[in-house]
Amino acid sequence: MPEISRRQFMLLSAKLAALLGVSTTALPAVARAVQTLASGQAPLLWLQGQSCSGCSVSLLNAVHPDPVAILTRYVSMQFHGTLSTATGELAMSVLNDNIRRGGYLLAVEGAVPAAMPEACVIGGEPFAQQLLRAAAAAEAIVTVGACACYGGIPAAENNPTGSQSVREYLQANGIAKPLIAIPGCPVHPDWLVGTLVQVLAFGVPELNADGAPKMFFDRLVHDQCPRFADYERENFAAHFSDRGCLFKLGCLGPVTHADCPTRLWNAGTNFCINAGAPCIGCSSKEFSRSMTLPFYRKSEQAQIKADKA
Amino acid sequence: MVEKIAIDPITRIEGHLAVHIEVDEGRVAGAFCKGEMFRGFETILKGRDPLDAQQITQRICGVCPVSHGMASVLAQEQAYGITPPQNGRLMRNLILGANYIQSHIIHFYHLAAVDFVDLAAIAQYTGKDADLLQFKNWVLAQKASSAVYPGAPFFPRYEGHYLNGTEANTIAIKNYLEGLRMRALAHQMAALFAGKLPHVASLVPGGVTEQVTAQKIAAYGAMLHDLRGFIDQCYLPDVLAVAAAFPDYFKLGKGCGSFLAYGGFLESDDGKDKFLPGGVVNAGKLSALDPGLITEDVRYSFYNSPSGLGPTAGRTEPDPRKQGAYTWLKAPRYQGQVMEVGPLARLLVLYLQGSNAEARRWVDHVVRQLNLKPEDLVSTMGRHAARAIECKLVADRCEHWLAQLKPGAPTCTEFAIPKQAQGQGLCEAPRGALGHWLEIADHKIGHYQCVVPTTWNCSPRDDQGRPGAVEQALIGTPIANAQHPLEAVRVVRSFDPCIACAVH
Incomplete structure (x- = not known):
């Protein structure tokens, strides 16, 4: 496991503290969180429904930590449709073996075509069905961006697919899991990374009425x-x-x-x-x-x- | 005996694509591209404020939002009878140029090159580069970890023949890592004038809402300098190195052999002169483009709307269980013909048109250095080479556009939205020719149709049964191991497919 020096560690903690908007008096707590994450072992599955991949692209615009650090020091990104080397049946094995093992954090980008499951299919399986399987075995869920959080454009007036947010769809199907909404079109990388760190290290952050972390979505623009x-x-x-x-x-x-x-x-x-x-x-x-x-x-x-x- | 292989999902592209191939005696004999996601943007747009269009359509695609925004404002400007002032036109070129750079870098290093570069070679790295050492230590630690798939998302992968030699591979891995920083820098550069990326804030009919300042010019110039350095010192040499190691791929994935470009990057305020010109190439001959010859078939698509309509009349009525249909993509045709679009199409038009000496010089250089015939560029590897050459040409040209900006001069033209009007917005996305067709009825959007680059490239069979460009390109590809059809995905990824775009 890559060792991270105490100095690197405090520097990173200070950056994260700034990112999360917490005061420097909370640094030791942030430092502990970083140490937990430093193992880079928190498994993450990333599914894409009715999405444009803009939130994935936005994640790649993260600065501190940058994408390489996120992938090698923060989470074990077991599957991501845009980044995974595995393709075809091999990709489906990665996805399904993880779902069988369970215990991961599930990130979902994109809405769910609830009334037309054929409108999003991955590996021959409707995304709507795959989402239920993946959500049932997840520790917690983060919905990434406007579409996954609230439905967004796919769910706009006159939409032909009966599109729903992930929360609506899971509720309608009786799956109750801790779920955090990180909205935005696209999501800001700090909002996503900051929330991931919060969830992995401290648990679910304080949320507003729409289920989004108050640390980012409390005040009016x-x-x-x-x-x-x-x-x-x-x-x-x-x-x-x-x-x-x-x-x-x-x-x-x-x-x-x-x-x-x-x-x-x-x-x-x-x-x-x-x-x-x-x-x-x-x-x-x-x-x-x-x-x-x-x-x-x-x-x-x-x-x-x-x-x- | 024919063996059927479903490559589903195709990862490392944008969106939801499956490719079904039929392999006969070790070679692909039949191919079907299945676009697996539909949202219905054209229906959602109907009845909305026309000014919503450039914001809504950008959300068709998070990789090339700028191009959709551009097609939409061009269509609106035609409908409103306006053109942007020079600063507005130049800022658009600079925003789009920056997004070309980010898109081409991410496509090569992070999506496609992983099919050629041996990531496992990092374990043999003995040098002192901090990035590479960190990556090596992580890979070694992962091997010993309890993760379900150690080393994900970089592993597992298809087994097959990858690039040989620790040094060649570690250079490419280093630039994979550096490329992540560079593509983010390209977005940062665009944001100077765009407000933010993905999904640009400042693009409106009439121009760009951002101001031109000397500070912004200086900042863009400094970032562009670093990006041009990366393109010249890393991207182009790495593409040539991979190309030299896999010469077979100049013979594979040739495709339909007909090419279409609408042209992009306006060089004059009236929009007539374009840095990347439009045109049609058939049997190596260039001819002028007539957008009136574009139609879309839907016989094999999940729509029950009429087939063969042009985009001004085109409809999008979903029928997800339609008998015989296999994809959410329509089948666009030009004068009834299958067309390939993208950087290769644009470079061929530019080369044949003959006015850009740099383009000719680079094409000739690549052909000479790799000991090719010019027609070899129409191939899997030729697409990568064309994309890299184009990236250089566009990045270099950004310097010229930047130098023409005038701080304090207007960036927007005022307009009124007419009660009834029509507009056509044609431009070039990183992945190819992009068109939006708009009709305004009673000040609202009455009709909206998009024909998108990957709709051309990953098109299904048309009503006459002719396969699309990628479907044709796959024919004849040797498949050494049916469990690991690495050769087929190399061909598919050379087109840089974007399915969110293609279906919308």
Whole structure:
């Protein structure tokens, strides 16, 4: 087993503490957690339902720890459709042998086509059925991203597959397991890695009413927004690319819980509102679901203008 | 005797693909591509605000969201009668270019090369590189561990002939590890103008919502410098090294031999001039593209909507238990013909069109260095070489686009959404030609159809029974061990399939 020096270990702990937003007084506890994880033996199965793989790609954007560290020092990623070398029947053996053994953490990306099981099939078996088998033998489940957590776009109004969130689908099928929702479209890698560390080391974190960890999804985007002063001064952007508060272009920051404004994306580079783009509420339970709540309010204005002309 | 093998699932691609092959006397005699996941984006879009489209359609695919966003804003801009200002056009090229780089790097190192590189060779590594030592120690520790599958997700794997020699393999493994950092860096570079990735925030009809600043130009330039270094020093040499070690794969996986590109990366604000031009290549001859000749058959697809319609009339009505159907992909055809799309198609168009001296120089260089005939590039290994050459051309061109940005100049054009309108958005995703067709009715989306790169490549048989591009490419592939059909998955992965895209 790779040894990790005390110095490396404290450095990593400090990074994780920052990642989790815990104070430095909690460092010894975080340090113990890292030591547990340092064995890299926590088995993880990653299943993909009706997904775009965007959350898997986002996980690869993790910085501290980076993907190699995650795969070799934090978890034993037994199966992941996009990363596993095993393919075909061999891949199914890996999946099925793990389900037989049980005792893993199950990560699910993507929604469940509850009314049309043929709309997602893996190894000849409907994903909906595979999910029930895998969930029944799991220690705990993390649903990764908008689709797995709340249904997302596959479950939006007019969807043809009767798509459901993992929680809805498992409940309907009588499977009760600890389940944590880590929403976002895609998930932020820190949210995922931070939650995994929390679960493996300390147990289930404190969750909000939608089942998402409060440490990431407690505060409104609006309340932490760098353009909050523009809102207070009623300095509103009227056109795309204008400076000022994006509220009148449809920004959903006032009703969306996430820490994007302080965490930022892609190694702290930027985030939607800093780039002049209204928040589209991708971490909300209602994200994308209704055609009567569009992402932008520009069309209303443009339409009124066009109809007048 | 014909032996049937179901390779299900095909991992290390995007999404849910199964390939069923029939092996006769050690060679593939028949192949069926089965796309196994459907969400119904085109139905979900109907009735929504047109401005939702570039956000919703990006979520078709987490690997190439930028391209879907781009196709959608191009279709909307045609409908609204606007074009972005220069800064908007250039930022789009820089965001898309960055995503090409990340997509091509991840495809080669993390998805496809694992079929050629011997990961087990790390156990023999005796050097001092920190990354490699750590990986070696982990692999050795895993062997002794109680994990159900020690060394997962890197092991187990198909047995077969992998790259020889500890040094060649450890270089490739080192760059697998480094490539993970590089692809994340490419996303970080895109996020400077995109807000975030995957799923870009700043892309809107009329341009890009982000501002151009000197600081952003400097940051993009610095990251691009590192990425170009990796492409020149690692990616291109590694592809050539793998290609030199597996020359057979310049003879395997040739496919349908007809190629289609819509063209991408606008070089002029009116959208007429493109860095990667569009065109159709048939029997080695280049001709102009006519999007009106695109149709989609559904005889073997899980839809009961009419077959043979063009995308402006196309419908998507699921019938998951349809008799005789075997996939969720439709079968797009150009003038009734099967087409391959992707980096190889684009490079052939660029080469035959003749205006890009760098492209010609690189193709000629690869052909000479590997002692090939130019037509050998139409093959499994040729696709990897074309992707790497394209990655270099695009990365180099990003430098040029970056230098043209003007801090403080407008990035967006204003627009109104008409009551009725139509728009067609054609562009190039990393995996190939991508088109969105939009109709606005009463200010809302009345009709939306996407024809996507992997829909072309992994297409099923059409109404005339002609197999799709990957199905054709598999024919004749030798299979040494039916339990471990390594050769077949090498052919399939060279197309960089993306099933979430292909079905949507």
